[in-house]
Amino acid sequence: MKTKTKKIVIKGKKGSREKDTLRRLDRIISILCMLKEGQVNVRELETYFDIDKRNIQKDIKLIGKKFQLERLGNTCNYAFAAGESLGSKSFLLDDKVFNTFASVVDLALASGIPPEAINRMLQRTGINSAPGSDIVHIMPRVIAPKIPHYEQIQEAIDNRHELALEYQPAPDREVKTHTLCPIKLLASDGFYYVYGFYSRDPENKRRYPKYRLDRVKAIKVLDQTFMAPYDAEDELKGARNIWSIHKEQERNIQIKLRITGYARDYFRTHDIIEGQKITEKTDESLIYEARIGMLEEITPQILRWMPCVTVLAPKLLKEEITSHIKDFNKLQK
Secondary structure, three states, X not given: XXXXXXXXXXXXXXXXXHHHHHHHHHHHHHHHHHHHHOOEEXXXXXXXXXXXXXXXXXXXXXXXXXXXXXXXXXXXXXXXXXXXXXXXXXXXXXXXXXXHHHHHHHHHHHOOOOHHHXXXXXXXXXXXXXXXXXXXXXXXXXXXXXXXXXXXXXXXXHHOEEEEEEEOOOOXXXXXXXXXXXXXXXXXXOEEEEEEEOOOOHHHOOOOOEEXXXXXXXXXXXXXXXXXXXXXXXHHOOOOOOXXXXXXXXXXXXXXXXXXXXXXXXXXXXXXXXXOEEEEOOOOOEEEEXXXXXXXXXXXXXXXXXXXXXXXXXXXXXXXXXXXXXXXXXXXX
């Protein structure tokens, strides 16, 4: 296998999970470099990276989600499909390449790996930054060192196996066991959720519940397999936060807000709720309208931008915000 890509030896006191995350990120970039030069062979990649075949196949599968790959005959060789490439003259880290392993970078950051460590690794691969890659996203950093129960859930999703979850929804609530068919892992506001459906409860067969992973006390991958419903992922398309995963017919709460002051720019430039409507008024205020399924979809934004947001409708939302304010004032005394 001809390649100039160098493997990275990670030193220091980082945990094994963090090392594995960085190694996988480097491995995916290295395989992309090799594909740019020609075909790759799974067995040769096993030897080169000193890992088992299953991990290499997962890497190939991830790359195949963003690039068209061809399996050459009945061999273990893969190459870019005709017309697919990373660029002829220079190897630019454009949006398409970046998205290939963006999920791995997110996992690395969530694992507590400093961004500068990832940047150093990218530099050592010889990849140049494309226009737009100099954007620095300023946001709270996730403190959690890892995604709870990640290995078991990923195994269940990959192999379509049911999960048994011992779940405690709140500290003062009872721990109960749920049997779930997992479809996706969701990330929202620094928390991770397993998203799926119930196959053994006829009444809840079409529900798509989600469980916050830090509240899962124990987890077990079951032998029972399942087939995911064709529309299982459709409900995620319009979601803007973890509360907004609803079918269209369940979005039956019509909200109307008046936005003033420094909150106007935020509401103008953010798609907070799918299908939202913004009307500019002559007094420079905004009227914000949308349909939601749960009040939690919008209450955090209203509380964040007070006193620049007035609830015009519905009455239920007004009462909810008023209740939050009263509770806040009580705690300040």
